[in-house]
Amino acid sequence: MKIVVAVKQVPEREAVLRVTPDGRSIDESEVAWTMNEPDAYALEEALQLKQRAADAGLGEAEVVVLSVGPERVQSTLREALAKGADRALHVVTPAGGEGSLAERGSLDVARLLAEAVKGEQPELVLTGLQSDDLGAGQTGVVMAELLGVPHATLVLQVEFAGQGGDGRRIKVRRELEDGWTQFVEMPLPALLTIQSGGNRLRYATLMGIKRARQKEMRELSAAAPSQRVDQVVKVFPPLRVKQTEMLTGAAEEIAAKLVERLRFDVKVL
Amino acid sequence: MSADVLVVMETKGVGERRTGGGAAWHRVSMEALAAGQTLAAELGVACSAAVLGESAAIAPLAAELAAHRLETVWAVGDDLLAVYTADGWTAALEQLIAQAAPKFVVFPHTYQVRDYAPALATRLGEVLIGDVTAVQMAGEPREPLFVRQWMQGKLNAIYRHCKPGGFCLLSVQAGSFRADAVQVGQSQVQEFAPKLAAEMIRTAPSEPIREAAQTVDLSAAEVIVGVGRGIGEQENLKLVEDLAQALGAELAASRPICDAGWLPLERQVGSSGQTVAPKLYLAVGISGAIQHLVGMKGAKTVIAINKDADAPIFEVADIGVVGDLFEMVPALTRAIRG
Ligand SMILES: Cc1cc2nc3c(=O)[nH]c(=O)nc-3n(C[C@H](O)[C@H](O)[C@H](O)COP(=O)(O)OP(=O)(O)OC[C@H]3O[C@@H](n4cnc5c(N)ncnc54)[C@H](O)[C@@H]3O)c2cc1C
Ligand SMILES: Nc1ncnc2c1ncn2[C@@H]1O[C@H](COP(=O)(O)O)[C@@H](O)[C@H]1O
Numbered sequence: 001m002k003i004v005v006a007v008k009q010v011p012e013r014e015a016v017l018r019v020t021p022d023g024r025s026i027d028e029s030e031v032a033w034t035m036n037e038p039d040a041y042a043l044e045e046a047l048q049l050k051q052r053a054a055d056a057g058l059g060e061a062e063v064v065v066l067s068v069g070p071e072r073v074q075s076t077l078r079e080a081l082a083k084g085a086d087r088a089l090h091v092v093t094p095a096g097g098e099g100s101l102a103e104r105g106s107l108d109v110a111r112l113l114a115e116a117v118k119g120e121q122p123e124l125v126l127t128g129l130q131s132d133d134l135g136a137g138q139t140g141v142v143m144a145e146l147l148g149v150p151h152a153t154l155v156l157q158v159e160f161a162g163q164g165g166d167g168r169r170i171k172v173r174r175e176l177e178d179g180w181t182q183f184v185e186m187p188l189p190a191l192l193t194i195q196s197g198g199n200r201l202r203y204a205t206l207m208g209i210k211r212a213r214q215k216e217m218r219e220l221s222a223a224a225p226s227q228r229v230d231q232v233v234k235v236f237p238p239l240r241v242k243q244t245e246m247l248t249g250a251a252e253e254i255a256a257k258l259v260e261r262l263r264f265d266v267k268v269l
Numbered sequence: 270m271s272a273d274v275l276v277v278m279e280t281k282g283v284g285e286r287r288t289g290g291g292a293a294w295h296r297v298s299m300e301a302l303a304a305g306q307t308l309a310a311e312l313g314v315a316c317s318a319a320v321l322g323e324s325a326a327i328a329p330l331a332a333e334l335a336a337h338r339l340e341t342v343w344a345v346g347d348d349l350l351a352v353y354t355a356d357g358w359t360a361a362l363e364q365l366i367a368q369a370a371p372k373f374v375v376f377p378h379t380y381q382v383r384d385y386a387p388a389l390a391t392r393l394g395e396v397l398i399g400d401v402t403a404v405q406m407a408g409e410p411r412e413p414l415f416v417r418q419w420m421q422g423k424l425n426a427i428y429r430h431c432k433p434g435g436f437c438l439l440s441v442q443a444g445s446f447r448a449d450a451v452q453v454g455q456s457q458v459q460e461f462a463p464k465l466a467a468e469m470i471r472t473a474p475s476e477p478i479r480e481a482a483q484t485v486d487l488s489a490a491e492v493i494v495g496v497g498r499g500i501g502e503q504e505n506l507k508l509v510e511d512l513a514q515a516l517g518a519e520l521a522a523s524r525p526i527c528d529a530g531w532l533p534l535e536r537q538v539g540s541s542g543q544t545v546a547p548k549l550y551l552a553v554g555i556s557g558a559i560q561h562l563v564g565m566k567g568a569k570t571v572i573a574i575n576k577d578a579d580a581p582i583f584e585v586a587d588i589g590v591v592g593d594l595f596e597m598v599p600a601l602t603r604a605i606r607g
Contacts, residue, residue: 013498013556014577017423026424107396133420138387138397141355145391150471151355153384175541176477177380183475197528229432230396233414237579238425244589251596255604258572261588262605266570268492268516268549269605 001053001061002122003046005085006113006140007039009069009076010133019235025102026133026235028095035076038128042194044201045158046126047084056160062086064120068112070095074217081212082204088217089116098225105228106134110142112222117147119220123168125191129154140193151191152184156198161185173198273314275343275371276305277362279379280322280330292322292330297377297441299448304404304441305375306338306452308413311406315340317369317456321361323351324460331458338454343369349465355385356470361463362389366436368461373413378440390438398428398439400559415439421558422581443540443563483535485519487543492518492551495538495565496526499554499575499594503531508598509553515605521545521565523555539564554594557582574598 011017011031018027035043043065050061065080067073068091077088091112094100101109117125125147127140144151154175161171171185175195204212247254263269279295302318309316317340320327324346331344345365350357358381366374376382378400390397403416405427415428430437487493494513500506513520520536527537538545540560550568555561557573557580565571566585573586574597583589590597 011420013421017420019424026420105396107391110391135400135418135421137383137399138390141384141387142391142396145359145388151388152472153355154380175380177540179542180477180479182477185473185475186471197524200530227432229394229430229435230398231429231431233427233429235419235424235426238418238422238581238584240584242584242586244583244586246583246589246591248591251592251600252604254590254592254597255600258588258590258601259604262516262549266549 001058001124002064002120003049003061003124003126004064004066004089004117004120004122005039005043005046005080006066006125006127006143007043007076007080008036008128008131008133009033009067009073010036010131013132019237023234023236024232033072033076035079036128036131036133038130038194038196040201041196041198042126042128042192043080043083043085044199045155045194046124047202048199049124049158050084052160058160064089064122066113066116067091068109068116068222069093069101077217078212079204081215081217082208083202084208085215087215089120089220090217091116091220091222093222099222104225105230106136106139107142107229108226110139110146111226113139114143114146115223116220117143123188123190124158124170125149125189127191127193129193129195140191144191147189147191149189149191150186151193152186153193154195155192156181156195158192273312273371274305274309274316274373274375275366275369276302276316276318276375277382278302278318278320278330278334279377279381280320280327292326294330295377295379295381296448297379297443299451300443300446301375301377301441302337303448303450304401304446305373307446307450308373308375308404311404311411311413314372317341317343317371319343319345319362319365319369319461321345321350321358323348326351335456335458336453337456338452339456341369342456342458343461344458345461345463347463347465349467349470350463352474353381354470354472354474355388356472357465358385359389359392360465360469363392364463365461366393372437374436374438376438376440378442382440386438386440393436393438395432395436395438398430398437400442401439402442402445413437417442418559421556422584423579442559444566480534485535487519487521487536487538487545490519490545490547492516492549493521493538493545493547493565493568494518494551494553495521495523495555496532496553497523497555497561498525499556500526503529505595506531508595508602512551512553512598512602512605515602516551518549518551523558523561552582552586553598555582556580557585
């Protein structure tokens, strides 16, 4: 059994974000990068599934991590290898200009991912639910459609559900709104988009980091970009609409002002 | 004449036991309808709306929808639509769009829409412009531009649809358009029977379930201290617990805190947690992602403590403190205790 996990490298949460002079993307020169959070959960689920497949006598499973982006994304792929993924695929795009991630739309990136997945023929593809940077929340579902496989989104847990008439099946628990959840069953191959919080994330061990250096990192070249159907016109920091009263001073002074407000305006003290 | 804006409405409780029978609109549906009507008015074109489900179940909803200012209400009925599946919805809407030939298709940005609309867009050779917070008219000839968030609300990005002759699909974020702006009127219900076959539906969903009843009811709390990832480590929670105690407040949290198991899930505020409306919501180390804001925007007063002056939480805060919570929180606790 083979599981492909799509992991995206995104700016760290605390990264200082500046817009490029053309006003259409983020200046990457001083950004620190990390693995997109839901993708870390997708990887965790894949690694646990690998263990469960072995326990259930379904044979040795392989976890392949996949990312589209410039050279920098290899640090995130290495991190995934250090946590236990078996090998990595890197679809290389230029760092800037034509064909770069910033210039490609989500359909185009999903196409690159789907092409790489087709070369692997996995039973299961996992993606994160949503990327922290663009927040499109659709690459996984688009890939499922391009690959012609069934999908489920907002998945918290995955289990094997035995054989059906159409081969091996899985049963997933997915999050619904307002605290509801639901089980969905489907045949493999399938694609799942993983929601954060379904598991505890593991850390890479020193041993894992050492081993990762020996693991395969294959570079694939990216197809030329296709015509975009949507375009980013302009990126800008949000204008503040609400009049927020900012309190300044030393902590003790601010605390005193807050207490006053809590007592006389908000009336909760 | 075919309409130029089509709004796909979402229902709750059709064909499920979850709400104990009565079908109703998903709250964001009416906001999407308002957005669709406004867009149509700006463009000087007609607006239609669609509802999907098992024919008998959706009939009353279609009739209710017909009391709005719309060109056509499409009642898309089939037994295979009795329960939501991505495959069923995608196939039915692909066929409806081929027939109704809208230029714009507006969805509410719900979990269900996230689940199928990207697949529908792909089938149409399009991309969903998702989670739109505002529509602006610009240019000559005038065209709509769509605002959506990047970087969890730290930036806004304006998108335009640029495929000539294509379909522009967009979903609107909860709370961004006003449901009370929906225009009433009179329109015709038109039944649409999609061609569906059981083999097209590859997934088998179960009935929705909900975990055991909650033991804390945050919705009734007058004062809430909400803690986010800025707290750093589980051991540090003591700081906000002390503050909550001094204030006589309930403790609540953002999702990552509950995901990590530092606080129970029932204390999570946001789109996948509780919705609260206290007199005071004191947000500590919470960035203010939209999924958190939708759960606490109803608070009468919001106070935010965050070390990042650009954190989106300050967009909804009445009073803001830019500073280190590890200094501010103990100082505030002491000041309250006197
Ligand atoms: C479908 C879906 C559903 C979701 N549902 C929910 C939900 O119900 N509820 C929810 O909360 N989220 C939900 N999320 C997640 C949401 O998108 C955000 O990821 C989450 O709210 C971020 O939590 P946070 O603000 O605690 O963490 P972060 O975004 O990491 O913010 C931490 C903040 O702490 C500040 N900080 C750090 N250190 C300090 C310090 N020493 N002093 C002061 N400030 C400091 C930082 O400046 C930052 O602003 C959902 C996401 C999705 C995709
Ligand atoms: N460039 C990329 N490389 C690898 N995976 C990606 C990339 N972009 C998106 N994804 C995957 O698609 C998911 C959803 O992304 P998005 O549609 O941008 O919100 C992410 O969580 C990743 O799993």
